Amino acid sequence: MTVGLQREKVGEDTFKGTDDKARVSGRGFSLSSLGAVYALIVILILWQVIGSMMDPIYISTPVLVYKNLYAMLFGQHQIWHDIAVSAVEMYVGLAIALVLGSVLGLLIGRSKVARSTLAPYINFLNATPIVITLPLMAIWVGVNQKARIIFIVILALWPVLLNVAAGCRNVSGRYTELGSSAGLTRFEMIRKIIVPGVLPYFLTGARISAGLVVIGVVVSEMEVSLVGLGYLLASYASGFQTAKLLAVFAISTSFGLVNVGVLTLISRKWAPWVATEKRGR
Amino acid sequence: MGAVDNGCLLEIKDIRKSFEGDKGKRNLILDDISLQVCKGEFVSILGASGCGKTTLLRIIDGLIESDSGEVILEGERVGPAQRRRMAFVFQDSNLLPWRSVQKNVELNLEAMKELSKAQRSERAIEALRLVGLEEVASRPPYQLSGGMQQRVGVARALARQPVVFLMDEPFGHLDNFTRERLQQEMSRLIERIGATVVFVTHDIDEAILLSDKIVLMRSNPGQVSRVLSVDLPRPRWKYNVRAHPTALALRESIVEELGLRIDDWEEVGGIQ
Ligand SMILES: Nc1ncnc2c1ncn2[C@@H]1O[C@H](COP(=O)(O)OP(=O)(O)O)[C@@H](O)[C@H]1O
Ligand SMILES: [Mg+2]
Numbered sequence: 045m046t047v048g049l050q051r052e053k054v055g056e057d058t059f060k061g062t063d064d065k066a067r068v069s070g071r072g073f074s075l076s077s078l079g080a081v082y083a084l085i086v087i088l089i090l091w092q093v094i095g096s097m098m099d100p101i102y103i104s105t106p107v108l109v110y111k112n113l114y115a116m117l118f119g120q121h122q123i124w125h126d127i128a129v130s131a132v133e134m135y136v137g138l139a140i141a142l143v144l145g146s147v148l149g150l151l152i153g154r155s156k157v158a159r160s161t162l163a164p165y166i167n168f169l170n171a172t173p174i175v176i177t178l179p180l181m182a183i184w185v186g187v188n189q190k191a192r193i194i195f196i197v198i199l200a201l202w203p204v205l206l207n208v209a210a211g212c213r214n215v216s217g218r219y220t221e222l223g224s225s226a227g228l229t230r231f232e233m234i235r236k237i238i239v240p241g242v243l244p245y246f247l248t249g250a251r252i253s254a255g256l257v258v259i260g261v262v263v264s265e266m267e268v269s270l271v272g273l274g275y276l277l278a279s280y281a282s283g284f285q286t287a288k289l290l291a292v293f294a295i296s297t298s299f300g301l302v303n304v305g306v307l308t309l310i311s312r313k314w315a316p317w318v319a320t321e322k323r324g325r
Numbered sequence: 326m327g328a329v330d331n332g333c334l335l336e337i338k339d340i341r342k343s344f345e346g347d348k349g350k351r352n353l354i355l356d357d358i359s360l361q362v363c364k365g366e367f368v369s370i371l372g373a374s375g376c377g378k379t380t381l382l383r384i385i386d387g388l389i390e391s392d393s394g395e396v397i398l399e400g401e402r403v404g405p406a407q408r409r410r411m412a413f414v415f416q417d418s419n420l421l422p423w424r425s426v427q428k429n430v431e432l433n434l435e436a437m438k439e440l441s442k443a444q445r446s447e448r449a450i451e452a453l454r455l456v457g458l459e460e461v462a463s464r465p466p467y468q469l470s471g472g473m474q475q476r477v478g479v480a481r482a483l484a485r486q487p488v489v490f491l492m493d494e495p496f497g498h499l500d501n502f503t504r505e506r507l508q509q510e511m512s513r514l515i516e517r518i519g520a521t522v523v524f525v526t527h528d529i530d531e532a533i534l535l536s537d538k539i540v541l542m543r544s545n546p547g548q549v550s551r552v553l554s555v556d557l558p559r560p561r562w563k564y565n566v567r568a569h570p571t572a573l574a575l576r577e578s579i580v581e582e583l584g585l586r587i588d589d590w591e592e593v594g595g596i597q
Contacts, residue, residue, distance in 0.1 A: 218417075219421060221383075221388055221419075224388055225386055226433045226434075228435065228436055236432070240423045243423075
């Protein structure tokens with residue numbers, strides 16, 4: 045028997061090769077499987093066949109929707125201005141929501157005083173159907189971009205706030221004692237333990253918020269706007285222009301997919317241990 | 326402060342600690358705990374779950390404060406300077422997933438501003454070598470098995486080169502095979518580097534294998550019920566310690582003291 049300590053083998057197969065694929069589809073986001081593609085083709089064909097037998101104001105047809113979409117993006121009815129207005133509102137709103145949500149989340153997660161002071165209001169607001177604030181916003185702020193951005197922020201704030209607060213509490217028990225035993229200063233503790241520890245929680249919240257801002261921009265533009273994707277949706281809906289409506293719908297949905305997709309990729313890059321830990325347990 | 330040099334490195338005097346319990350009343354967890362740890366000694370604190378072992382260790386390391394009593398290291402009351410000379414090994418290895426194994430070990434050195442970056446990394450590698458893990462230094466910890474993670478936890482403490490190690494059931498969460506092997510490795514390592522260790526466990530055989538002295542703790546409130554010395558030759562091996570007459574006798578008296586006191590049984594409703 046030697047003095048040296050024996051070495052265990054690390055299970056190579058756990059994190060290489062085939063497993064990556066399982067991880068991607070496990071998140072329920074990609075349409076990579078062939079089955080899904082076939083299903084999509086079948087649905088489109090059925091839609092085309094059934095849609096052409098009916099008045100186009102009901103479900104329209106994929107071909108009509110495509111033609112309208114093309115016209116909106118590259119043809120005579122370009123709507124880039126509306127897309128740009130919506131995108132600006134959405135991303136400004138998202139940025140504010142992420143910053144504000146993180147700050148409030150950290151405050152509530154770290155400080156007992158802040159938690160007991162703010163928790164009742166936060167629970168109240170979180171339980172309120174936020175859409176009802178829209179008319180109020182229009183009265184207080186006016187029918188303008190500011191009102192819409194404020195609404196988007198209020199809608200998208202919660203996932204970040206609640207996740208960051210939960211992350212703080214999780215990090216507190218597990219890791220801060222470690223830092224404390226190592227003798228880290230308060231500042232080092234925040235920089236080296238709390239911020240990286242909370243990051244995956246922040247990203248989880250941010251992913252949900254990135255989906256919510258699309259809802260927020262569309263809903264607020266439907267109510268308090270004369271421009272933007274939401275406004276177009278509302279006016280096409282009232283004019284029974286179903287193909288156009290669905291084309292705008294497709295554009296809005298793409299924003300959601302792109303937002304969530306980008307944040308999923310960022311999470312996987314910045315916090316790869318989250319996926320691994322979940323699978324490991 | 327009159328430091329009486331009786332060869333004791335670490336002295337714990339009359340530690341009391343209570344926590345807020347249900348309905349606002351305070352639960353006394355530690356009741357006048359005193360013990361002494363000499364240089365190079367391996368002292369186990371052995372007691373049932375919930376008797377306050379972790380709390381005691383946290384008080385020694387200054388992670389929480391006691392209600393009264395004092396902890397004295399090398400003749401001085403424990404303050405920031407003393408805390409730097411102790412190293413804690415946690416029950417779950419608690420490795421930071423965003424740091425590589427080596428960076429996790431280095432975390433424990435980052436408050437030691439007198440060390441350069443190169444020195445920190447050198448010390449970390451050396452500590453990892455001691456536990457046989459220098460080859461996985463650049464891996465993220467979540468790719469390691471539970472046993473390896475726990476060894477990184479030990480390496481993290483080794484890197485500090487402390488005068489006292491505080492270990493809180495470091496093998497408690499491991500499966501039997503891994504635990505047995507790590508116990509044996511720990512025994513070798515400690516004999517080799519001559520470390521002073523306060524080791525918390527609820528495993529009687531583990532305590533006998535590793536310790537020079539066993540402090541038995543009673544629960545509710547946590548009190549020292551007896552201190553036993555383990556007069557077994559070193560180096561010790563699991564298989565020959567287990568059957569050694571001294572170990573058997575020791576085990577007998579520990580079981581009697583901790584497990585089979587009739588008044589304890591009555592408290593839990595007696596034997597039906
Ligand atoms: N921070 C705390 N607040 C309230 N009670 C605590 C706290 N930490 C520990 N306790 C209580 O103190 C007792 C002893 O806990 P602990 O020291 O973890 O025991 P052991 O490590 O021996 O299993 C337990 O009853 C536990 O519930
Ligand atoms: Mg414990």
